[in-house]
Amino acid sequence: MNTYLRIVVLWPQIQFGPMTFVTTQLHDDQQFEVVYTGYFDLLVQIAVHKFRVPDSEAETLAHDVLISYLRKGNDVISLRSWLIGAICHASRHYWRLNGRTIGAEPDMALDRADPASMRILDSLPDQLAAREAMDCLNPRCREILHMRYFEGCTVIEIAERLGVKPKYAQKLISRCLRRAETLYGEKGKSQ
Amino acid sequence: MSDDEKLVPFDRGKREPDPARVAEFTATARKLQQEREGAAGVAARLLGATPYAEWPRLAEREELRNSGALDELSREVASRVDRVPLESLAIAELATKIADSLAADAYPVVVLAQIRAQAWKDRGLAFCYLARHSDALAAFDRAEQFLQPFGTLAHDRAIVRLARATTLQEANRYDESIALLAECKEIFEDHGDTRRQILCGIAEGTLLHRMSRFGEAREAYKAQLPTAEKVNDLIALASIHNNIGHSSTELGDWQTAEAHLNKAIAILTELGQPLRVAGSELARGRMFVRKGDIERGIEHLHSVREQYLTHNLVEEAGLCGLDIVEAHLARGASIEAEAFAWQIVREFTAARLNARAITALGYLSEAIGARKASAETVQNVRHFIRSLRKKPDAEFVATA
Numbered sequence: 001m002n003t004y005l006r007i008v009v010l011w012p013q014i015q016f017g018p019m020t021f022v023t024t025q026l027h028d029d030q031q032f033e034v035v036y037t038g039y040f041d042l043l044v045q046i047a048v049h050k051f052r053v054p055d056s057e058a059e060t061l062a063h064d065v066l067i068s069y070l071r072k073g074n075d076v077i078s079l080r081s082w083l084i085g086a087i088c089h090a091s092r093h094y095w096r097l098n099g100r101t102i103g104a105e106p107d108m109a110l111d112r113a114d115p116a117s118m119r120i121l122d123s124l125p126d127q128l129a130a131r132e133a134m135d136c137l138n139p140r141c142r143e144i145l146h147m148r149y150f151e152g153c154t155v156i157e158i159a160e161r162l163g164v165k166p167k168y169a170q171k172l173i174s175r176c177l178r179r180a181e182t183l184y185g186e187k188g189k190s191q
Numbered sequence: 192m193s194d195d196e197k198l199v200p201f202d203r204g205k206r207e208p209d210p211a212r213v214a215e216f217t218a219t220a221r222k223l224q225q226e227r228e229g230a231a232g233v234a235a236r237l238l239g240a241t242p243y244a245e246w247p248r249l250a251e252r253e254e255l256r257n258s259g260a261l262d263e264l265s266r267e268v269a270s271r272v273d274r275v276p277l278e279s280l281a282i283a284e285l286a287t288k289i290a291d292s293l294a295a296d297a298y299p300v301v302v303l304a305q306i307r308a309q310a311w312k313d314r315g316l317a318f319c320y321l322a323r324h325s326d327a328l329a330a331f332d333r334a335e336q337f338l339q340p341f342g343t344l345a346h347d348r349a350i351v352r353l354a355r356a357t358t359l360q361e362a363n364r365y366d367e368s369i370a371l372l373a374e375c376k377e378i379f380e381d382h383g384d385t386r387r388q389i390l391c392g393i394a395e396g397t398l399l400h401r402m403s404r405f406g407e408a409r410e411a412y413k414a415q416l417p418t419a420e421k422v423n424d425l426i427a428l429a430s431i432h433n434n435i436g437h438s439s440t441e442l443g444d445w446q447t448a449e450a451h452l453n454k455a456i457a458i459l460t461e462l463g464q465p466l467r468v469a470g471s472e473l474a475r476g477r478m479f480v481r482k483g484d485i486e487r488g489i490e491h492l493h494s495v496r497e498q499y500l501t502h503n504l505v506e507e508a509g510l511c512g513l514d515i516v517e518a519h520l521a522r523g524a525s526i527e528a529e530a531f532a533w534q535i536v537r538e539f540t541a542a543r544l545n546a547r548a549i550t551a552l553g554y555l556s557e558a559i560g561a562r563k564a565s566a567e568t569v570q571n572v573r574h575f576i577r578s579l580r581k582k583p584d585a586e587f588v589a590t591a
Binding site: 032033036037040041044045059061062063064065066067068070071072075076077078081082085086087088089090091092093094096097 | 205206207208209212213215216217219220221223258299301302305306341342343344345346347378381382383384385386422
């Protein structure tokens with residue numbers, strides 16, 4: 001190999017370094033617990049709602065992701081990004097092992113990765129609370145959430161009815177859900 | 192019932208983790224942290240105090256039989272792999288021996304898989320630097336076997352595959368390498384691992400460079416610049432500028448080459464990495480020679496050589512000296528070329544470097560004296576001396 005090439009080739013190799021490190025950001029048991037409890041639910045929600053992984057399996061995957069993070073501390077720039085990436089790959093791997101293809105539903109991609117909304121969605125089946133929450137909203141948001149959660153429209157159908165693009169429709173739904181949560185919470189406190 | 196209790200909280204669907212699992216997580220975190228703190232400097236100290244031939248016996252030392260010490264060994268492998276690959280391999284073999292013999296219940300199974308995979312990945316890398324490509328690929332296979340059952344370890348798997356992609360490049364299996372790099376890049380992106388994403392981009396550029404597709408290589412490097420700037424990864428930035436300089440030199444785009452090499456030099460100087468600065472300066476000196484500015488190139492190469500000699504890097508200084516010999520030959524100054532070649536022979540002899548390298552240099556000096564040497568002869572000798580790092584017993588084959 002000529003010398004120019006040698007130098008060019010070696011540069012990326014030199015920087016591989018050790019593959020993993022123990023976390024340095026966490027210092028005591030309380031902090032370890034905060035990380036675990038803070039992210040566990042998010043990871044389970046992603047596995048369950050985005051990838052339709054069964055609940056108990058999703059919890060195991062979330063646990064494994066969090067445990068494997070412990071040897072990644074110095075490697076990870078954004079903890080949240082790393083954990084979400086890991087749970088997504090873990091969920092796909094789960095279905096690869098269990099022989100199911102993911103992503104058959106056309107609008108699934110539009111519903112993905114908004115765990116905050118997922119959590120709200122979980123509580124909405126309680127019709128009474130949901131209707132109360134709806135009452136706090138402006139008419140447009142009310143209409144959007146009604147279509148989504150009472151009529152059961154898909155994001156694409158809502159987009160068509162509103163005359164907007166599906167991506168924007170998804171954004172509107174998320175925004176209205178957050179608004180409902182905030183206003184409903186405020187209403188509860190004032191009563 | 193109070194008003195608050197009447198409210199249906201929106202997060203009532205929130206899942207509470209199993210306390211037993213939280214406890215396992217906390218205990219593991221604590222254990223790994225304690226081991227890391229306890230292992231600081233232990234591996235380096237033990238390796239320094241033990242003769243090389245007895246390193247395998249260190250596997251019995253209790254203070255090395257934990258995750259923290261294995262991380263330390265991993266760092267030792269990485270720091271020696273370019274300079275002394277045989278030592279690097281010996282340490283990697285020690286690490287795999289320890290990792291494989293850890294008790295099955297020493298750590299949660301996921302963590303144990305990570306520890307073992309890391310040790311085998313390092314072993315593969317050491318083999319790669321020794322040009323033992325099939326051994327390296329077998330080591331990477333082993334590393335992946337540990338990770339295979341765990342879908343949560345996609346990031347670890349991508350790290351092993353990045354090392355595999357580099358080895359495949361070295362083995363001239365370019366198509367396989369490029370496919371792996373694309374796969375790894377995507378996984379690193381998914382995990383927000385920008386640093387390794389950039390490394391994949393650099394490796395892609397390197398691959399294209401090796402395939403003599405210099406224009407595409409340069410574009411691949413340039414594509415990484417915004418990301419490296421955004422995350423302020425100075426080492427990566429220096430690496431990218433340096434590599435753009437190399438590709439531009441091959442393309443005969445001297446202005447771009449000089450601009451980027453200057454940037455690499457500035458960053459590396461700021462980072463306080465004199466040897467890497469010398470590497471980029473060496474590239475700049477060669478660029479001057481190729482451009483036809485031979486006098487300036489020779490002057491520049493002399494100063495780089497001094498840098499290497501200051502750091503007692505006789506072999507690097509000798510290789511840089513061969514660039515000077517080549518430059519003298521290019522301007523028809525055979526007497527200077529011959530004198531300089533003999534000077535390198537004397538330096539190699541005094542430093543007791545590999546006798547085969549001295550033989551090759553002696554052959555070059557005589558060929559120059561007999562007016563039979565060309566730039567190709569110099570390149571052949573340079574290539575041979577470099578190859579001795581991987582194959583110390585290689586025989587020199589003289590060419591015209």
